[in-house]
Amino acid sequence: xxxxxxxxxxxxxxxxxxxxxxxxxxxxxxxxxxxxxxxxxxxxxxxxxxxxxxxxxxxxxxxxxxxxxxxxxxxxxxxxxxxxxxxxxxxxxxxxxxxxxxxxxxxxxxxxxxxxxxxxxxxxxxxxxxxxxxxxxxxxxxxxxxxxxxxxxxxxxxxxxxxxxxxxxxxxxxxxxxxxxxxxxxxxxxxxxxxxxxxxxxxxxxxxxxxxxxxxxxxxxxxxxxxxxxxxxxxxxxxxxxxxxxxxxxxxxxxxxxxxxxxxxxxxxxxxxxxxxxxxxxxxxxxxx
Numbered sequence: 001x002x003x004x005x006x007x008x009x010x011x012x013x014x015x016x017x018x019x020x021x022x023x024x025x026x027x028x029x030x031x032x033x034x035x036x037x038x039x040x041x042x043x044x045x046x047x048x049x050x051x052x053x054x055x056x057x058x059x060x061x062x063x064x065x066x067x068x069x070x071x072x073x074x075x076x077x078x079x080x081x082x083x084x085x086x087x088x089x090x091x092x093x094x095x096x097x098x099x100x101x102x103x104x105x106x107x108x109x110x111x112x113x114x115x116x117x118x119x120x121x122x123x124x125x126x127x128x129x130x131x132x133x134x135x136x137x138x139x140x141x142x143x144x145x146x147x148x149x150x151x152x153x154x155x156x157x158x159x160x161x162x163x164x165x166x167x168x169x170x171x172x173x174x175x176x177x178x179x180x181x182x183x184x185x186x187x188x189x190x191x192x193x194x195x196x197x198x199x200x201x202x203x204x205x206x207x208x209x210x211x212x213x214x215x216x217x218x219x220x221x222x223x224x225x226x227x228x229x230x231x232x233x234x235x236x237x238x239x240x241x242x243x244x245x246x247x248x249x250x251x252x253x254x255x256x257x258x259x260x261x262x263x264x265x266x267x268x269x270x271x272x273x274x275x276x277x278x279x280x281x282x283x284x285x286x287x288x289x
Contacts, residue, residue: 022064022109027072029059029083036120036142037081044087045129046109052138052159053114059083064109085113115139120163127151136161137184144185147171157184157205164188164209172197181205183230188212194220194277203230203268210266217242217277224281226268231261234281236272244272246281258283 037058046064053060058081063070071086087109115121120142125134127148136144137158143166146155150173158181165187170179175197182190183205190213192201199222207230215222226232228248234256236244249256261267272279 022066025061025063025065025069027059027061027063028057029074031056031058031116031118032076033079034058034076034081034119035079036122037083037116038122038124039115040084040086040124041113042084042086042088042126043111043128043130043132046111047131048111048113048127048133050113050115050132050134050136052135053116056116056118057114058116058119060114061085062112064111066109070111117162127153137181138162141165141185143167145169148175148177149173150175152176153178155179157181160184160205161186167191169193172199175199178202183207183227190214192216192222194218194222196220199223201225203227207266207268211268213268213270215270215272215274215279217272217274217279219276221278222280224270224279225284226281228283229260230258231265231267232258232270232281233261233267234270234272236270236274236279239274239276241276242274243278244274244281245279248283249281 061072065087068088071084071088073084075082117139120140122143123141124145125147127146129150130148132148132151132153134146134154135156135158137156140162142163146169148171153172153175155170155178161184163186165185167189168185168187169191170177171193173195175195177197178200180202181204182201183203186208188211190211192214193216195218197220199220201222202225204227234246234249235254246256249258270281
């Protein structure tokens with residue numbers, strides 16, 4: 001499994017760092033009467049950073065490109081903004097299969113995207129063959145949908161989300177994926193769908209309200225790290241070809257409970273399914289993680 005992942009990343013990496021002919025496109029969108037905004041990002045390949053804007057702008061971006069200028073479209077309707085950012089690259093051939101040759105179109109481009117913390121935001125991100133550093137800390141994220149392909153991705157909430165997030169959905173393919181400070185996301189529900197890769201979910205931060213976490217693993221490995229002070233319960237179906245290991249917990253009535261579980265206090269509720277993969281739930285004595 002690991003050999004397959006390494007081979008694919010080696011094929012991609014030289015393309016991502018090749019070339020020095022990129023041009024720079026800068027874009028700013030000022031805040032006006034928006035009460036919320038929906039943001040859709042399509043990024044095929046390269047490197048990307050997302051962070052918090054430090055000004056009164058809804059969006060600030062520095063986007064490198066080789067031949068095609070990134071398409072940025074913004075519409076304000078009834079106090080709701082709609083922003084679409086697209087590199088307009090298509091790496092599929094006529095049969096719908098991935099074409100590595102077309103990656104030469106982007107030649108190691110880098111995007112720096114920053115968004116406001118003043119209004120609620122809904123994000124829908126599609127990331128292909130990329131190295132991504134995504135920090136939504138300090139923003140007001142209502143919903144986040146993240147779909148990543150062959151990538152190395154870091155998702156972070158370095159500061160507390162300003163509002164309660166309805167849903168955080170993460171769908172990863174053949175990837176190295178790490179999430180940090182997930183309790184700072186302040187979510188009602190987190191859905192994680194893993195394919196083939198090595199994944200890490202770090203639930204650093206403070207748990208203010210109970211939340212649900214649904215995990216569906218393919219043939220990869222997932223490490224879940226929890227502060228020792230956070231109570232949890234886990235429900236999972238055993239499989240002949242998979243393993244689920246839970247640290248510092250006891251089993252009762254088909255569930256696994258942490259030793260500090262109390263039904264009257266906020267807790268994390270995990271629902272785990274795995275095919276041929278492994279899931280390890282680890283307690284960390286450092287609550288700051």
